[in-house]
Amino acid sequence: MQSTSDIDKLAYNGLTEHTEGLPADAYYDPRQYEREMQRIWYRNWIYVGRSSDVKSARAFRTFELGDQKILLVRDDQGILQGFHNTCRHRGAALCRESEGVLRTASIICPYHAWVYNLQGDLLRTSSKAHASGFDVADFPLYRISVKEWSGFIFVALTDAPPPFEKIFDLPLNRLAAWPLEELVVGHVLLKTINSNWKIFWENYNECLHCPGVHPQLSRLVPIYGRGLLEERDDPQWSLHADDAHPKFKGGLRRGAATWSLDGKTTGIPFPGLSDTDRQAGHIYMTSLPSVFLVGHVDYVRVVRLLPLGPEKTELRVEYLFSAQTLADPSFDMRNVVDFTNLVMTEDAQVCELNQMGLRAGPHVRGVVMPEEYVVRQFHEWLHAELARV
Ligand code: FES
Ligand SMILES: [Fe+2]
Incomplete structure (x- = not known):
């Protein structure tokens, strides 16, 4: 007893x-x-803001987390896409503004005008020709993990984030x-x-x-x-x-x-x-x-x-x-x-x-x-x- x-x-x-x-x-x-x-x-999954902050198609936001710069953009299908705010050519930042709405369904690097779609695929470069062995398919934007839950946006700077269902203590x-x-x-x-x-x-x-x-x-x-x-x-x-x-x-x-x-x-x-x-x-x-x-x-x-x-x-x-x-x-x-x-x-x-x-x-x-x-x-x-x- x-x-x-x-x-x-x-x-x-x-x-x-x-x-x-x-x-x-x-x-x-x-x-x-x-x-x-x-x-x-x-x-880990990091909270960055509310879904209403990036509400319409082509709306975007940029964030800084430590020394990492993040670009979030809502594509024409309504899916929130997340990337490192970095061009695959020579690494320029793609977007200087903190928020806005893109005019077209593309992300264009302000340096040498590489063009990406809103899913991050490289569509074209500005070069007159491509060297053999270069394939645009090999140079999508660096993707990050994005999760919208109950109007909250979380991002994780990794391909393999922990299971989202367990991120809260309840x-x-x-x-x-x-x-x-x-x-x-x-x-x-x-x-x-x-x-x-x-x-x-x-x-x-x-x-x-x-x-x-x-x-x-x-x-x-x-x-x-x-x-x-x-x-x-x-x-x-x-x-x-x-x-x-x-x-x-x-x-x-x-x-x-x-x-x-x-x-x-x-x-x-x-x-x-x-x-x-x-x-x-x-x-x-x-x-x-x-x-x-x-x-x-x-x-x-x-x-x-x-x-x-x-x-x-x-x-x-x-x-x-x-x-x-x-x-x-x-x-x-x-x-x-x-x-x-x-x-x-x-x-x-x-x-x-x-x-x-x-x-x-x-x-x-x-x-x-x-x-x-x-x-x-x-x-x-x-x-x-x-x-x-
Ligand atoms: S660094 Fe982006 S196109 Fe050159
Ligand atoms: Fe307290």
Whole structure:
């Protein structure tokens, strides 16, 4: 027979063994950063934007990911095609603009006018003759993997990306009750933080900092005010197992419905959400290394990371609403945007604080505390990704 304390221990989420953090220089060493770009950012599915950003046939967008330049173009069949933004002749960039619509169904290199179709096949060169052994079929654009899912565009700079169905920590259909595909980007927030991209994810993966750093959020989500993400993060959780209060069970404080300044919904709540989803107030879906989505009852928040250097990361937050909400004259977006911007600014500040202290000579590495078990999982993911051949 197990004693109560054994059962507690089995169900407890927290770490029970002393656990070390990553080496301090993993957060600023340029060689480590380059390794992570090569092994993680250039091999996994990376979120780049919404399908509506490249909506019509012949619409295109360019993006930069590390030192890689990407060109996305929608072909005349409506399929989104992705290429390295590089000509096969002498390697010129094909497209300088960040977005636009092509005049014809072709991509023409601005240097010596090689012409490609929108599937990336080389149609013709500008040479008067071709040398024997040269075949246009051998010089298509360098293709990348592209996936459109629920209105979100992901790319992978490899022919053999990991299975798309597994890119989130939850099943792909977890937010099926939210009309993701039809939602409209109502607002975008851009923020550059002076910290390594891994520091952002570490901070995202724990709430030990919440009581001190996020006073307003901790009032909205009472369990965060206890420094915990969920019920079983408390080693004594079973003592409160029958208490439905959100400070033990998680979810929003009583009377609140969404993440906003006053806890009230600003938009029209999505019909079809379950009671559980409504009570939770937020469903997080995370896709390392580039994005997390949060389903709230009246909007969806999309937070994308883009490393800009070993100690610099861009955050882009997209707020998705229904078209009805955006058309509603009484809708006040500031209630949502100001609140989440406050939380994000608080997080950005501690990420920068974390980065600032890392170069102390004696600080070889930090410690991962019991509540930071998801930080530990992130480190395990990182090690596995770096070791993957
Ligand atoms: S580099 Fe593109 S045609 Fe010469
Ligand atoms: Fe935070």
